[in-house]
Amino acid sequence: MIKTRVLVAGGGPAGAVAAYRLALAGIDTVLVEALAYPPEDMRASTLHPPTLDMLEEIGVLDELESVGLRAPAYHYRNRQTDDVIAFDMGELSDISAHPYRLQCEQFKITRLLTAKLDALPAGRVLFQHRVVGYDQDADGVTAHVETPTAIEHIRADYLIAADGAGSIIRKWTGAKFEGFTYPERFLTLSTRYPVEQHFSGLASVNYVSDADEWCVLLRVPEFWRVLVPTENEVSDATLLSDANKDAVFDRLTGNGAAVETNHRTLYRVHQRVVDRFRHGRVLLAGDAAHLNNPLGGFGMNSGIHDVWNLTTKLRSILQEGAPADTLLDQYDRQRRTIAKSFVQTQTIENKKAMEARDADGASDAERRMAEIANDPERRRGYLLRQSMYESMAQEAEIA
Ligand SMILES: O=C(O)CCc1cccc(O)c1
Numbered sequence: 001m002i003k004t005r006v007l008v009a010g011g012g013p014a015g016a017v018a019a020y021r022l023a024l025a026g027i028d029t030v031l032v033e034a035l036a037y038p039p040e041d042m043r044a045s046t047l048h049p050p051t052l053d054m055l056e057e058i059g060v061l062d063e064l065e066s067v068g069l070r071a072p073a074y075h076y077r078n079r080q081t082d083d084v085i086a087f088d089m090g091e092l093s094d095i096s097a098h099p100y101r102l103q104c105e106q107f108k109i110t111r112l113l114t115a116k117l118d119a120l121p122a123g124r125v126l127f128q129h130r131v132v133g134y135d136q137d138a139d140g141v142t143a144h145v146e147t148p149t150a151i152e153h154i155r156a157d158y159l160i161a162a163d164g165a166g167s168i169i170r171k172w173t174g175a176k177f178e179g180f181t182y183p184e185r186f187l188t189l190s191t192r193y194p195v196e197q198h199f200s201g202l203a204s205v206n207y208v209s210d211a212d213e214w215c216v217l218l219r220v221p222e223f224w225r226v227l228v229p230t231e232n233e234v235s236d237a238t239l240l241s242d243a244n245k246d247a248v249f250d251r252l253t254g255n256g257a258a259v260e261t262n263h264r265t266l267y268r269v270h271q272r273v274v275d276r277f278r279h280g281r282v283l284l285a286g287d288a289a290h291l292n293n294p295l296g297g298f299g300m301n302s303g304i305h306d307v308w309n310l311t312t313k314l315r316s317i318l319q320e321g322a323p324a325d326t327l328l329d330q331y332d333r334q335r336r337t338i339a340k341s342f343v344q345t346q347t348i349e350n351k352k353a354m355e356a357r358d359a360d361g362a363s364d365a366e367r368r369m370a371e372i373a374n375d376p377e378r379r380r381g382y383l384l385r386q387s388m389y390e391s392m393a394q395e396a397e398i399a
Helices: 013-024 049-057 061-066 106-118 168-173 242-253 299-320 324-355 364-374 376-386 389-397
Strands: 002-009 029-033 069-071 073-078 084-088 101-103 123-127 130-136 141-146 151-161 177-191 205-209 215-219 224-229 263-274 282-284
Touching: 002 013, 002 130, 002 141, 002 299, 013 029, 013 106, 013 123, 013 151, 013 299, 029 106, 029 130, 029 151, 049 061, 049 299, 049 389, 061 106, 073 364, 084 364, 084 376, 106 123, 130 151, 130 168, 151 168, 151 299, 168 282, 177 242, 215 242, 224 242, 263 324, 299 324, 299 389, 324 364, 324 389, 364 376, 376 389
Parallel strands: 002 029, 002 151, 029 123, 073 205, 151 282
Antiparallel strands: 069 101, 073 084, 130 141, 141 151, 177 224, 177 263, 205 215, 215 224
């Protein structure tokens, strides 16, 4: 049986950051991932300033910057009037060494971190290993792990469950995953087509309102990513079809047939938070613990913020003899509160702001946004919230 101090289930961004940070500190850590390699799909692609601070601290930011795209500006654009409300994270340069979003797809992060983790003396990565159950006692956790040929057992002091939205570990804890699922699905399309030619002064991050259909236009180094909501009653095949792709890009460029896509992904959107992040020696983190809509780019970042908090505490417990119950209960309180009061609230609000439109495409939400942008104090508050620095400060206040 493999024995380790910490077992991390799930090789997504939260799991990879957790395992790498612990192993870097010299704590024996095993990361298990169900797939044969880090998933290469697009998924999340925004890293916010506090996350960049963390990635710098573990020494991987330069490499990620070399495969990402800095995006200091983001725009709210009215498609009917072409009015733009602009925000610039550069205004946070007095408090941040990284006053910009880094647009960098999550597979680039997990690929880099899993490779570096495996090269550390205290780190080990096992692909095609999926935790399917566990037992725990006063001294540790024994995880039952499915491999292509067998069920194996890994013994650890602690198990971090970062095994994603469908987390098997969360299901075994018996925790409630409270919240709701939106009736509509979201469709994301990526293309190398120069979408910017059809707009004046498009930023790298654009929330575009429209009387008919809102969308997000997001630049990553190689592609434009387009996010649109879909009709409930329409089948997956229709939404993923060329005809629907043509219709989406007809609205954006006037000639959808001329636009080739590289990826098309349709997904359900949930707003859920687990009722307890801590179950003895089993700690839930990232999508295993909370889910939210993608507007604002908070999902991957808040997962990384979970494990930053948790690994700080595990280092104190495992290396300095700090009291485990006190710190791990505080992890639950701090990160569950932030998931509920910040991530859920803000993403639900971000979605409502995109949806609420009058016939001219403008709305009260848009008028409020313009007022915020024109008031230096409110604009700074807004930037601190959307950059996620505010939630980091709130977390520190929770005893
Ligand atoms: O608001 C954001 O930063 C992300 C929105 C988005 C855009 C494109 C695809 C996707 O999955 C999310």
